[in-house]
Amino acid sequence: MSSISVIDWVITMVLIGVAWRFLASVEHSDQNATIEQSGLPLRTAPALLPANTKPLDDQLDRVLGMADGVDRDQFLSGAKLAYEHIVSAFAAGDLVSVRNLLSEPVRTTFLAAITQRQERSETLSTLLVGFSSAEPVAAGLDRSNAWISVRFVVQLVSFLTDREGRITQGHPTNVVEITEIWTFERSILSKDPNWILVTTDGGA
Structure with a gap:
């Protein structure tokens, strides 16, 4: 089973998407966002710490403490559920x-990636087999906003078919392992409990 970036994998198929709902806090400046060849917005993240280190745990507790006392396990549970929903929505071509x-x-x-796929009469099929891991790798507060970056390592099956139903990318039975870092933000002053996906990046 090969190990590649989620972004690299879905670039091979067209583009991949993401997003997420949950409890806590954050909003980070779009000035830190860049656009890679894949077309996905990437965020220049701060230096990442290994998961489960004391400095990171302390910072994560501080950030989550600003969001109604949500703990690490609750946050990651919500993040994984959001990951699954978002990947499925992107594959289905419906982000509503x-x-x-x-x-x-x-x-x-x-939406641009979905439109391109539809114009080519292509269909993206994606099945999330499971999570190998989901760990926070960075967290912080920026004025009244909070952000958390999570490294996902997932196993999935993904393939692209043309208008004739022929497979042009991927394979319907091959499971690949992909790694990506998603950054979520939420304003701690907002009554909206949703964390918003702001960037994705390939994870080491």
Whole structure:
């Protein structure tokens, strides 16, 4: 089973998307966002710490403490559920159900990728087999906003078919392992409990 980036994998298929809903806090400046060849918005993250280290745990507790006392396990449970919903919505070509989980730049990028796929009469099929891991790798507060970056390592089956139903990318039975870092933000002053996906990046 090969190990590749989620972004690299879905670039091979067209583009992949993301987003998410949950409890806690954050909003980070779009000035830190860049656009890679994949077209997905990427965030220049701060230096990442290994998961489960004391400095990171302390910072994560502080950030989550600003969001109604949500703990690490609850946050990660919500993040994994959001990951599954968002990947499924992107593959289905319908972001309506996850619209409130996506920042506007991310939603715009995903819609563009979906439109390109539809114009080619292509169909993306994605099955999330399971999570190998989901660990926070960075967290912080920026004025009245909080952000948390999570490294997902997932196993999935994904393939692209053309208008004739022929497979052009991927394989319907091959399971690949992909790694990506998603950054979520939420304003701690907002009554909206949703964390919003603001960027994705390949994870080491």
